[in-house]
Amino acid sequence: MRELDRQLKLATGLYARGEAPIDLVLGVASRAISILHERAEPERWAECDGKDYWVFRADGRISRPYLPTLFEASELVFRRFWGFLIDSADPDARRFHLDVVDINRVLYSAIGSFAICYDLWKSKSRKTPGTFFEVLLGSVLKLVLPRHQRAGHVTLPGQVENVSTDIVFQRQGVKGGLVVPAKITTRERVVQPFAHQRILDSVFGENVFKSTLVCMSEMQRDDDRGAANAICVPGTIRLFQMHLARLSGIYYLDPPARYLLPDVTQVIRVATLGDLLAADLHALTET
Amino acid sequence: MRELDRQLKLATGLYARGEAPIDLVLGVASRAISILHERAEPERWAECDGKDYWVFRADGRISRPYLPTLFEASELVFRRFWGFLIDSADPDARRFHLDVVDINRVLYSAIGSFAICYDLWKSKSRKTPGTFFEVLLGSVLKLVLPRHQRAGHVTLPGQVENVSTDIVFQRQGVKGGLVVPAKITTRERVVQPFAHQRILDSVFGENVFKSTLVCMSEMQRDDDRGAANAICVPGTIRLFQMHLARLSGIYYLDPPARYLLPDVTQVIRVATLGDLLAADLHALTET
Numbered sequence: 001m002r003e004l005d006r007q008l009k010l011a012t013g014l015y016a017r018g019e020a021p022i023d024l025v026l027g028v029a030s031r032a033i034s035i036l037h038e039r040a041e042p043e044r045w046a047e048c049d050g051k052d053y054w055v056f057r058a059d060g061r062i063s064r065p066y067l068p069t070l071f072e073a074s075e076l077v078f079r080r081f082w083g084f085l086i087d088s089a090d091p092d093a094r095r096f097h098l099d100v101v102d103i104n105r106v107l108y109s110a111i112g113s114f115a116i117c118y119d120l121w122k123s124k125s126r127k128t129p130g131t132f133f134e135v136l137l138g139s140v141l142k143l144v145l146p147r148h149q150r151a152g153h154v155t156l157p158g159q160v161e162n163v164s165t166d167i168v169f170q171r172q173g174v175k176g177g178l179v180v181p182a183k184i185t186t187r188e189r190v191v192q193p194f195a196h197q198r199i200l201d202s203v204f205g206e207n208v209f210k211s212t213l214v215c216m217s218e219m220q221r222d223d224d225r226g227a228a229n230a231i232c233v234p235g236t237i238r239l240f241q242m243h244l245a246r247l248s249g250i251y252y253l254d255p256p257a258r259y260l261l262p263d264v265t266q267v268i269r270v271a272t273l274g275d276l277l278a279a280d281l282h283a284l285t286e287t
Numbered sequence: 288m289r290e291l292d293r294q295l296k297l298a299t300g301l302y303a304r305g306e307a308p309i310d311l312v313l314g315v316a317s318r319a320i321s322i323l324h325e326r327a328e329p330e331r332w333a334e335c336d337g338k339d340y341w342v343f344r345a346d347g348r349i350s351r352p353y354l355p356t357l358f359e360a361s362e363l364v365f366r367r368f369w370g371f372l373i374d375s376a377d378p379d380a381r382r383f384h385l386d387v388v389d390i391n392r393v394l395y396s397a398i399g400s401f402a403i404c405y406d407l408w409k410s411k412s413r414k415t416p417g418t419f420f421e422v423l424l425g426s427v428l429k430l431v432l433p434r435h436q437r438a439g440h441v442t443l444p445g446q447v448e449n450v451s452t453d454i455v456f457q458r459q460g461v462k463g464g465l466v467v468p469a470k471i472t473t474r475e476r477v478v479q480p481f482a483h484q485r486i487l488d489s490v491f492g493e494n495v496f497k498s499t500l501v502c503m504s505e506m507q508r509d510d511d512r513g514a515a516n517a518i519c520v521p522g523t524i525r526l527f528q529m530h531l532a533r534l535s536g537i538y539y540l541d542p543p544a545r546y547l548l549p550d551v552t553q554v555i556r557v558a559t560l561g562d563l564l565a566a567d568l569h570a571l572t573e574t
Contacts, residue, residue: 161522
């Protein structure tokens with residue numbers, strides 16, 4: 001874990017200076033996968049929405065639930081698919097050419113293994129998995145948006161305050177850009193990306209900036225009932241999308257079944273992160 | 288503490304059924320003040336913005352910082368001023384006639400003593416002080432708005448979802464109403480009242496509903512530096528007020544000095560809860 005921390009700090013430091021430390025991100029993720037392989041025991045936990053969720057156990061602790069069908073437990077195989085992903089980056093088409101399923105699997109394994117390591121051995125550092133998710137996503141996106149500038153906020157003309165979103169890609173000389181709030185899970189913070197989009201609409205005009213919320217999943221372990229639950233707020237998302245501001249989409253690595261029902265998808269695009277990276281990104285960004 | 292809990296539960300139950308259990312609220316607050324008097328030691332903690340903050344200590348625990356100049360430590364005196372407040376309710380003028388300073392003192396003592404008891408002897412029930420604050424405020428407001436209906440949400444026409452705000456007062460047959468989100472402190476949740484106001488503006492038209500955010504204070508104990516800090520986000524509040532939605536005001540029992548500076552007050556009314564109850568409420572509500 002100390003080596004994991006060291007590599008994460010290196011990656012975070014370079015990322016904060018505007019770089020895309022994709023090899024360090026790979027290093028962190030493969031290390032997390034190999035730590036789990038060596039020191040933790042996978043075990044079936046519970047079913048939710050027809051999917052079987054598992055947990056890792058180690059040293060008397062239990063991890064968050066994860067989906068083994070999306071999780072690559074072998075470091076070697078993970079590294080191969082990571083390579084396929086990187087090699088499939090097409091900056092001219094602003095997309096990756098790898099299969100959607102494989103993109104989701106490699107990114108879910110990367111962030112999932114890291115978050116699970118923190119559940120088991122560093123459960124007090126609750127925010128760190130979110131930081132790694134942001135560095136991972138910002139670095140991967142940069143591979144297909146090399147001519148865009150990445151920042152962590154949008155500067156507002158004539159305002160002291162910035163809009164602090166997690167990831168923003170903008171092209172020099174082009175008004176607007178793509179805002180990518182990245183969250184492991186949303187919980188009550190789902191209001192933030194909608195509120196930020198509304199502010200950007202108000203300051204720059206509607207639809208000049210576009211927001212896509214990217215999340216890992218909404219799964220939570222329920223120890224009282226031995227269950228795995230997806231904590232969903234479909235009515236809230238409908239309400240925000242219709243009356244607060246329009247997001248361009250919500251992209252999950254493991255989308256909650258509830259958000260794929262028509263009452264939600266009629267008002268907002270809900271898909272996987274693989275769909276964003278293999279298809280939607282092109283139309284959401286400028287040349 | 289068991290008797291305090293019992294009375295709170297009674298009060299919360301009646302409140303949830305639409306009543307304004309003002310005598311039970313008095314019972315809870317006086318009991319909290321007398322418990323502190325008997326079982327805890329007040330002690331100077333630190334200065335912040337020219338105000339001296341104290342804490343209570345008991346059984347090896349330390350409470351949140353409080354302002355002794357606003358805190359009535361004698362149950363007898365507290366009960367007298369509580370009586371003055373209740374007696375000064377003027378439903379026709381939709382205001383209280385007690386001095387602003389005395390209103391703030393009696394309400395700060397009521398919620399402050401309760402929150403401090405929970406800090407010292409029930410620190411795991413973090414949300415309970417917020418619940419009591421809502422019951423306290425909703426019940427006190429009802430004294431001067433007897434012909435208004437109180438609810439915990441605004442029903443939206445043609446929507447499954449409601450806007451869940453803490454307190455809403457509406458007059459039968461009148462479109463709109465007064466929304467009163469009540470928070471002990473805001474922290475990162477300050478976005479909520481602005482987002483809700485924007486949704487209400489979008490659904491009902493601008494300014495049909497009015498929102499006033501009511502808070503106790505933003506003070507936090509800083510153990511590392513032995514300090515008391517007011518956690519403020521003036522730029523965020525400016526930004527939200529200018530580009531998300533307009534609140535009619537933010538009312539504190541102990542307003543942070545930072546929010547009384549012109550860059551904030553130029554865009555939003557910031558005052559004490561006493562100012563709301565003794566003056567502003569009239570113009571914010573309908574006959």
